[in-house]
Structures are given as C-alpha cells and as structure tokens.
Amino acid sequence: MLSKLALNFDEVVTRVNEEEVLEQYEANTSEAQQLGIFGAPSFTVGKEIFWGDDRLEDAIRFSEGT
Numbered sequence: 001m002l003s004k005l006a007l008n009f010d011e012v013v014t015r016v017n018e019e020e021v022l023e024q025y026e027a028n029t030s031e032a033q034q035l036g037i038f039g040a041p042s043f044t045v046g047k048e049i050f051w052g053d054d055r056l057e058d059a060i061r062f063s064e065g066t
Contacts, residue, residue: 043059050059
C-alpha cells in the first residue's frame with residue numbers, strides 16, 4: 001500500500017517512531033479522550049461530536065450554523 005502512495009516503508013516506520021511523533025500521538029489521544037471521542041472517524045464542532053463516515057455532512061452543516 002505504501003508503494004502505491006510512493007512512500008518508502010522504512011522511512012515511514014522510522015518517522016512514526018520518532019519521539020516528536022510519539023509525543024503528538026499521545027497528546028492527540030489524550031485530547032480525544034477528554035472530548036469523549038469513542039471511535040473513528042470522529043468529528044468535533046465545538047462540544048458536539050459526530051461519529052462515523054456518514055456524519056461528516058452533518059458536522060459540516062452544524063458548523064455552518066454556529
């Protein structure tokens with residue numbers, strides 16, 4: 001799959017294991033837990049959570065009304 005995206009497997013694995021990337025992953029995970037996100041994909045607009053592929057349009061409409 002990575003080759004279809006013109007990405008080198010070894011470079012990707014090296015990058016995802018860098019401290020900076022791991023710290024960002026941990027920060028994102030912590031933020032998601034604090035927001036009450038429980039699945040992927042999830043979208044937040046303010047304090048509203050929209051869960052699932054089929055809710056993206058709902059999230060967009062909601063954001064336009066805020």
